[in-house]
Amino acid sequence: MSRWKRVLIVLGCAVAVVVASVGALVTWLWTGADVSTVGKEPFVNEMAVPPLAPSRVEKDGTRVFDLRMRAGRTEFRDGRWTPTWGFDGTYLGPTLRAERGEKVRVRIRNGLDEASTVHWHGMHLPARMDGGPHTTIRPGAARSPHWTVAQPAATLWYHPHPHGATERHVQRGLAGMFILDDGRTAALALPKRYGVDDLPVVVQDVRFDGDRFDHGRRIMQNVGFLGDRTMVNGTLSPYREVADELVRLRLLNASTARTYSFGFPDGRDFSLIGTDGGLLERPAPMERLRLSPGERAEIVVRVRPGERAVLRSFPQDDYGDAWQRRFGGGDDSFDVLELRAAERLRPSPALPARLAEQETPDGGGAVRARHFDLRRSGINGRPMAMDRIDETVTRGATETWTVRNADGMPHNFHVHDVQFRVLEVNGAPPPAALRGPKDTVFLASGTTMKLALRFDGPADPTTPYMYHCHLLYHEDEGMMGQFAVVEKGQRAGTPSEHTGHGTHGPGH
Numbered sequence: 001m002s003r004w005k006r007v008l009i010v011l012g013c014a015v016a017v018v019v020a021s022v023g024a025l026v027t028w029l030w031t032g033a034d035v036s037t038v039g040k041e042p043f044v045n046e047m048a049v050p051p052l053a054p055s056r057v058e059k060d061g062t063r064v065f066d067l068r069m070r071a072g073r074t075e076f077r078d079g080r081w082t083p084t085w086g087f088d089g090t091y092l093g094p095t096l097r098a099e100r101g102e103k104v105r106v107r108i109r110n111g112l113d114e115a116s117t118v119h120w121h122g123m124h125l126p127a128r129m130d131g132g133p134h135t136t137i138r139p140g141a142a143r144s145p146h147w148t149v150a151q152p153a154a155t156l157w158y159h160p161h162p163h164g165a166t167e168r169h170v171q172r173g174l175a176g177m178f179i180l181d182d183g184r185t186a187a188l189a190l191p192k193r194y195g196v197d198d199l200p201v202v203v204q205d206v207r208f209d210g211d212r213f214d215h216g217r218r219i220m221q222n223v224g225f226l227g228d229r230t231m232v233n234g235t236l237s238p239y240r241e242v243a244d245e246l247v248r249l250r251l252l253n254a255s256t257a258r259t260y261s262f263g264f265p266d267g268r269d270f271s272l273i274g275t276d277g278g279l280l281e282r283p284a285p286m287e288r289l290r291l292s293p294g295e296r297a298e299i300v301v302r303v304r305p306g307e308r309a310v311l312r313s314f315p316q317d318d319y320g321d322a323w324q325r326r327f328g329g330g331d332d333s334f335d336v337l338e339l340r341a342a343e344r345l346r347p348s349p350a351l352p353a354r355l356a357e358q359e360t361p362d363g364g365g366a367v368r369a370r371h372f373d374l375r376r377s378g379i380n381g382r383p384m385a386m387d388r389i390d391e392t393v394t395r396g397a398t399e400t401w402t403v404r405n406a407d408g409m410p411h412n413f414h415v416h417d418v419q420f421r422v423l424e425v426n427g428a429p430p431p432a433a434l435r436g437p438k439d440t441v442f443l444a445s446g447t448t449m450k451l452a453l454r455f456d457g458p459a460d461p462t463t464p465y466m467y468h469c470h471l472l473y474h475e476d477e478g479m480m481g482q483f484a485v486v487e488k489g490q491r492a493g494t495p496s497e498h499t500g501h502g503t504h505g506p507g508h
Contacts, residue, residue: 093176224257224473277419277437383478
């Protein structure tokens, strides 16, 4: 045998070994990449219900809340204390509640050892009050954003928005609900007793490393952090006893990267009554509801006497290709919450046939169309820059925004200040789950959505609002842009920072 033939045989063997090793590694990674807690949760902890935040009404009618960001430790598991952050507590925050037309002021004090912000996700309010990355609160400082509630009843939430650090701050526990009420909704025959038949359900995925949270991203998890367990309102393995035939669940996906597909194992229908920005025109029956990070939904489910009904997140066939489903969380499944129905249930009235009139624009009279290409490297090819305003919109104008994801991985899209209407999904009318007022939408790779937005102001040429992917790892990497609302004929200026200073003042 010639020397060259022996070399070729050796090289061929080496290549075969490498190929086999790579194949074995991929197979090992593939078989261990999916996560499931189905049938494994004992549901041994009573679900906590965040308290309603106390408030006072000043002489001018302003409702005032106080919130303090602080560090602490939380006992998620018996005898094991995890370092956490929270608002007015060690983890998460109280539920703020206000009515349409009320003037609101929230006095925020930062008791952490680093700067942060508080963003009012889904709220229509002036840019300087929005809590974006230009309105930081330094350690020991305070800020008092204030505005008039000028939107319908809805389930909103609040969380930090510091540039480049949002994922970490939310993961540590800084999040809470903000419920808006109005007279029309109050008169409807809907479950409305907070904590009784009207339950806040703040869903997060977590992973522990000893006593601490493990926030690391595993190999090939390009969507961001994916945990191996879920919590509701900071409760592991939660159950909730209910005593009414109909139960309203205010679902909030407060995870930083994971998308859920909620439903029940027996395939029962539930009624979707509200999306991000408020009630639908009429209840929509469905068996599955997908929520990506930042999205909210209000559903009403009927329970039977004495049963235990499990809210589950199911695998998602339409999450992306097989690779993304496996390594991006689309194949995962979780038993999230057990509802324990009493042996005798209080009768609930039937849901109203009509709920609310849509206040979002239908796209008619749009003065401009814009396009947004979502890529992990940036939106429209540009990563976030704090000193650059990317888009300028005119106060009072209606526009259509076409958002496209051809990036080969899942993304979502959140717009500050406005509630928009989804006009089209891949050229077709939107499904029922996307027909209500929205501020955040999920786009699997290959998806294009057309949105209608109206910018009611107020104008501020130097303080921008954000639009971004709400998979927070992507946001922190720079998948975000800025837009300013201006008066007709006005130009946007250079973004300015409004920082909370001092340790004793009333804030800004």
